Amino acid sequence: MSHRIVIVCAGISGLSLAYRLQQRLPGATITLLEQGDRPGGAAWTLRENGFLVETGPNGFLDSKRFTLELARELGLGSQLVQATEAAAKNRYLFLGHGLQPLPGGFAAFISTDLLSWRGKLSLLWERFRGKRTQAGDESIDAFARRRAGNEAADVFADALVTGIYAGDPKLLSLPACFPRLADLENTYGSVIKGFAREAKKRRADAKARGVPYEKPGKMWSFPGGLRVLVEALTANLRRPPAFGVTVRAIRKTGDAKKPVWRVEAEGHDGWDADAAVLTCPAHQQTGMLADIDDELSRSIGAIPYNRVAVVALGFRRADVPMPLDGFGFIAPQNTHRDLLGVQWCSSIYPDRAPDNFVLFRAMCGGWNRADIVAWDESRLLDALRGELRLAMNVTAAPIFHKIIRWDKAIPQYHVGHLERVAALEARLQKHPGLWLGGNAYRGVALNDCTEQGAILAERIHHYLSEAQG
Numbered sequence: 001m002s003h004r005i006v007i008v009c010a011g012i013s014g015l016s017l018a019y020r021l022q023q024r025l026p027g028a029t030i031t032l033l034e035q036g037d038r039p040g041g042a043a044w045t046l047r048e049n050g051f052l053v054e055t056g057p058n059g060f061l062d063s064k065r066f067t068l069e070l071a072r073e074l075g076l077g078s079q080l081v082q083a084t085e086a087a088a089k090n091r092y093l094f095l096g097h098g099l100q101p102l103p104g105g106f107a108a109f110i111s112t113d114l115l116s117w118r119g120k121l122s123l124l125w126e127r128f129r130g131k132r133t134q135a136g137d138e139s140i141d142a143f144a145r146r147r148a149g150n151e152a153a154d155v156f157a158d159a160l161v162t163g164i165y166a167g168d169p170k171l172l173s174l175p176a177c178f179p180r181l182a183d184l185e186n187t188y189g190s191v192i193k194g195f196a197r198e199a200k201k202r203r204a205d206a207k208a209r210g211v212p213y214e215k216p217g218k219m220w221s222f223p224g225g226l227r228v229l230v231e232a233l234t235a236n237l238r239r240p241p242a243f244g245v246t247v248r249a250i251r252k253t254g255d256a257k258k259p260v261w262r263v264e265a266e267g268h269d270g271w272d273a274d275a276a277v278l279t280c281p282a283h284q285q286t287g288m289l290a291d292i293d294d295e296l297s298r299s300i301g302a303i304p305y306n307r308v309a310v311v312a313l314g315f316r317r318a319d320v321p322m323p324l325d326g327f328g329f330i331a332p333q334n335t336h337r338d339l340l341g342v343q344w345c346s347s348i349y350p351d352r353a354p355d356n357f358v359l360f361r362a363m364c365g366g367w368n369r370a371d372i373v374a375w376d377e378s379r380l381l382d383a384l385r386g387e388l389r390l391a392m393n394v395t396a397a398p399i400f401h402k403i404i405r406w407d408k409a410i411p412q413y414h415v416g417h418l419e420r421v422a423a424l425e426a427r428l429q430k431h432p433g434l435w436l437g438g439n440a441y442r443g444v445a446l447n448d449c450t451e452q453g454a455i456l457a458e459r460i461h462h463y464l465s466e467a468q469g
């Protein structure tokens with residue numbers, strides 16, 4: 001029997017799920033329904049006036065290898081590019097005047113002005129502090145203060161959260177956003193100890209295998225941008241996604257134990273499926289599920305999102321009076337600047353700007369400054385020019401700009417998120433054949449999305465094999 005599977009939307013979550021499903025279930029009919037006119041969702045690349053602009057993600061890390069391996073499997077191995085060594089090593093903080101390097105090693109940490117001596121000692125003391133004894137969730141801010149002290153929390157934890165989630169460290173859940181840090185504390189009693197022990201293990205393992213030790217955590221992309229991955233995934237699907245299809249509702253029909261799912265879209269009749277998967281954003285899933293399970297729908301709808309504007313800015317190289325020897329800078333949110341940070345795209349990967357020009361991507365908005373995303377173009381550009389003057393002494397006007405506004409940019413895993421996800425999963429047991437995916441539940445990075453694609457494919461395969469038996 002040929003199984004019918006409908007996946008709502010063709011972001012990286014939906015695409016990687018469809019790709020993994022067709023490997024597991026070669027006979028299945030897999031239909032991807034996408035509202036937009038292209039695949040990729042947030043992950044897409046534009047080329048304008050010789051500048052290569054990522055609309056959302058800028059790359060993927062190799063600390064988890066799901067996306068890297070997927071790219072290699074798709075035959076893209078020779079096209080992969082790593083962030084430059086300078087970008088991997090050097091990042092800066094903007095605290096209102098000029099840029100200060102984020103310390104990358106012990107010597108730099110000892111000499112940095114970012115923390116006082118008391119702040120440094122408090123952070124170094126992390127390895128001697130006991131494990132948390134209280135059960136339950138904890139915010140990133142509370143975790144950082146408890147383990148590393150107030151100064152480290154104000155400077156480093158805020159910068160980390162600004163750079164990845166553009167969220168509020170006092171609201172975001174540590175185990176949901178940074179599960180590895182929670183695991184390191186649980187396993188080794190200390191994050192610093194845990195990092196050191198795990199690095200030692202990896203070194204020993206590389207030595208035993210006779211391969212050079214490669215420190216994980218490098219960022220990857222393609223000379224043509226992340227669109228290359230999106231297009232390769234799409235081209236490798238047996239059935240291309242159906243574009244311009246806005247799904248509105250999903251209904252359960254037939255046998256309660258083995259239901260048929262009817263996916264209904266605006267202006268279309270609908271699709272029947274033995275398994276239906278929603279990988280679109282939570283605020284879309286909530287509406288689709290309202291008629292079949294109000295409680296499920298409301299719980300999903302309560303997952304908040306931030307707003308982010310990505311502003312690509314092209315300058316003449318000669319107009320930027322500094323070396324650009326790094327990834328860029330972060331403006332921690334507690335400094336209340338008009339930007340969250342700037343990536344120096346043309347210093348990170350090749351082919352981002354024409355010769356003698358540079359490309360930056362400023363991120364604006366986030367949880368605490370959502371209003372900025374609605375600023376009109378001239379106000380936004382003026383504000384950014386002011387910030388670039390203070391941070392990098394750039395006084396010239398950009399010769400190119402492109403603004404991409406994400407009204408629902410990155411889901412925010414607030415304290416209680418993992419409990420919510422566990423409850424949602426328990427509730428889903430009432431709806432066999434219905435699956436929820438996408439970046440709203442188990443990680444927002446591209447790696448999390450591609451990993452979830454593989455996990456869901458396995459579960460759906462299992463369900464359909466059992467249902468058939």
Ligand SMILES: Cc1cc2nc3c(=O)[nH]c(=O)nc-3n(C[C@H](O)[C@H](O)[C@H](O)COP(=O)(O)OP(=O)(O)OC[C@H]3O[C@@H](n4cnc5c(N)ncnc54)[C@H](O)[C@@H]3O)c2cc1C
Nearest residue numbers: 009011012013035041042056057058247438439444445446
């Ligand atoms: C500005 C920004 C920068 C980021 N930087 C990085 C980074 O550097 N590295 C990293 O790893 N991650 C980064 N991320 C996170 C990562 O890009 C996302 O988590 C990931 O791309 C989400 O993929 P997705 O498929 O789950 O959802 P999305 O990409 O949001 O795709 C959802 C899709 O659903 C479709 N859709 C919505 N409603 C409907 C409907 N009713 N019917 C049909 N289709 C619908 C949309 O059109 C869209 O195509 C960034 C995200 C943003 C926004």
